[in-house]
Amino acid sequence: MKQNVTGDQIVKQLVNVFRDEAMTAEYNYPLERRQGVCGWCGVMSPLSRTAYINDFGLKMVLACGINAQAIINDDRKRYEESKYHSHELEADEHKAIGQPAPQEGSFMWAMHSGLKCDGGHGIYDELRYKLYGTERQHVVLVNIEKVYHVTEEEFKNPDTADKIACSEDCPGGWHEEDGDFLDAKKMNYLYAGAVVAPDGRYYLVDNEGYSYARYVMTSLSWREMFSEEVAQIEEENRRVAEEEARQAEEERQRRLAAYKGRCAKWESLMTDIAPYKEEAERLHKLNGWNSKEYKAAERKLHSVRRANILTMCKTAFPGVKFSLKKNSGWGSDWELHWEDGPTHLAFSKETNLELFSTYHDTFNGYDDSTGVSYEEFTEFAYKYMGSCNTIDTMRDMSEEKKAEIIAEVVSIVPELDTKNEYGYYKRIMLSNEQMEALENHFNAGHNSLFGRYDDPTADEIARNIWHERNYIPEVKTEEKPAEITLKKVGNESELQLIDYSDKAVAIIGNTRDYVAKLKELGGRFNDKLKCGAGWIFSKKREPELRAAFSL
Known part of the structure; x- marks a missing residue:
């Protein structure tokens, strides 16, 4: 036997077990079950009958079980002889005949939502709450101490409940049955006054000592009794829900328009990752994840993603040197650094790095839990980055x-x-x-x-x-005459190859039909070139460009 556990303690615990359906099911489980901590008799307290027998012996468990059942039977007999049970039977009879308007001094079952009706709308507050939270409702036993017969107009008036609650004779509070019963805490009932309309409808008021209708209760069939009011409230709720949905959609459309505006600012400078991703997936299926071809394709895809982020940053702040590091794990996917340059506030105003993110890891400091928050709009991110967590930004002081x-x-x-x-x-x-x-x-x-x-x-x-402070260096571009070569491409369009600088060449003109090819050759579109909007390339690409477009 466990130390310091008496037979009376075992009997008391078995009484609790036999009177609870879930605990009884666990007690009858064929294998040994225990509660690790905070059990009824300390660490590793027995829960199943097998565990009880292993700890206290079969003879002790059988004897304590018989005593526990005897206590339960004796309590049930005394309960059936109590006044409280007679009140329950009276309420059952009232329920059996359809719960008509109650009489003074009678007992009835009522539906209680638990709402403290301090909104000043009486039965209407209660009905709205019942329609909103049906899972909160519970049935209570009520003693009707006073009946107030009112006119139809008074019954429909939202102020009537509070007016009656303020009267000196309005009942309220609760009563607990005397006696040492196992169910003593459950054997209680409320005092209330019934407000009755000429057509027999009614509701109950319990002021609980306050100067307003603290609680308003109804019959069990409140939906049928107040069908007109319920229909009115449901119609009001429907209109409110429709208006809220309309406003929510308008707000969503405003957010979408703002999102598209931010996307349009950068899309011409970005490189679509789709062909690089498809190539990587093709090589993965063909050669496996450990092949050189697949790894090379993955590096290329990574470079395109990285270049898209840096393009946005360098376009906004051309004189600032940015460095980008790929992260793995929780928190962020990329870490962007720059030295001096713009403040975080200035950087966030000129760039839109959030466009690259599809989700963000979250942390709840209250319970140390983590989660994920998904972006509402992700078309830009999936086109130019793929699935991506937050991009952290860090400004370093030189x-x-x-x-x-x-x-x-x-x-x-x-x-x-x-x-x-x-x-x-x-x-x-x-x-x-x-x-x-x-x-x-x-x-x-x-x-x-x-x-x-x-x-x-x-x-x-x-x-x-x-x-x-911002420390953004001025970018001085040396003016140099551009050598322009015009060559006809195909039968319809003209492209111009320009010697843009010592390290770059540009192609301008009607480039729309050649976007895919221009991107494939490593070009980036820039609408702010000296020679006008066009595609900029490394000088090393000039031979390929001339060959590709017959320039």
């Missing part, structure tokens, strides 16, 4: 810029140019005059410069300044 800003800071407050024995800048308690001098010089607020510290270091102030 040592040159850090030194430059620190020098500017210490020129205003020389005391900040103090280091400890390890070569790190010391914290200096700044006076109001010194802080004001820095704020005026850098045209920045107190919090953006110093945060919550009054004793910052020079490099902390420098980083705060850097964080708020």
Whole structure:
């Protein structure tokens, strides 16, 4: 036998088991079952009969089972002799004849939703809640202490329930049956007043001591009794739902239009990944995932995806050097870095990296759970990237810029140019005059410069300044006369091959019919070229271009 477990404790637990259907089913399970922690008698508490016998012995379990059943039978006998059971039988008789309008002092079964009707609309609040949350309803036993006969107009008035609840004789509260019954907590009933219309319809009011109808209850057949009101509420709900759906669709169309606008800004610069993806899949089926051909195709597909991201960034900020790293695992698929350059705010205004994402990993700090949030519109992402998680952006501060800003800071407050024995800048308690001098010089607020510290270091102030400033280099393009060669292509169109720069050539003209070929040869469309909108290529591609288009 388990230590410190008495026979009375076993009997008490078996009473709970035999009075619960689920626990009884587990008790009768043929194999040994236990509760690991927080069991009724500690760690590895027995749940099945086999486990009870292994712990306490067959003789003890049989004896305790007989005693538990005797307690249950005795309790059932006393329950059947109680006043509470007689009230239940009275409510059953009332239910059997269709639950007509109740009499004062009678008992009846009522449907209770649990709604605290503090909205001031009485029975209408209750009906709306019943229609909204049917799973919350439960049947309760009610003692009708008072009956209020009202006119049809008063019955339909939403204020009537609260007016009756304010009257001095309006009942409310609840009663629990006396006696040491196993079901003592369940053997209780509510006090309420019945509001009855001339046609026999009614509802029940329980003010629970408040100055309004705290709870409003109905008969079990409330849908039939209030069919007209239910139909009216359902029609109102339908109209509200239709209006909400209409507004939601309008809002969706606005989001879709904005999405298409962002896509249109970049689509001409992107390369469709479909042919590269199809080629990789073909080689995978043909040669297997470990073949050189398949791996080469995968690298090419990866390069196209990577190039699409960098094209967007470099188009928005041509003078900034970006680096891109592929991530694996949770959180993000790509990590984009740049040194100095635009702030995160300026970068997000000029680019739309979110267009490449189809989903985002999420984290709930409350319960440490993870999840996935999917993008609403993903056509752009699947065309130019494929399935993709978040693209993280990280702005790095260069040592040159850090030194430059620190020098500017210490020129205003020389005391900040103090280091400890390890070569790190010391914290200096700044006076109001010194802080004001820095704020005026850098045209920045107190919090953006110093945060919550009054004793910052020079490099902390420098980083705060850097964080708020853009450092976008100017891009100077050398003007050089373009050598243009005109060649007829086919019978209908003309293309122009232009020596664009020392490292690039361009093709302009009627290129629409040759988009697939131009992309295949490594071209990228740019509508801001000096020579007009066209396709830009590496100088190394010139022989191939001339051969492909007879230039």
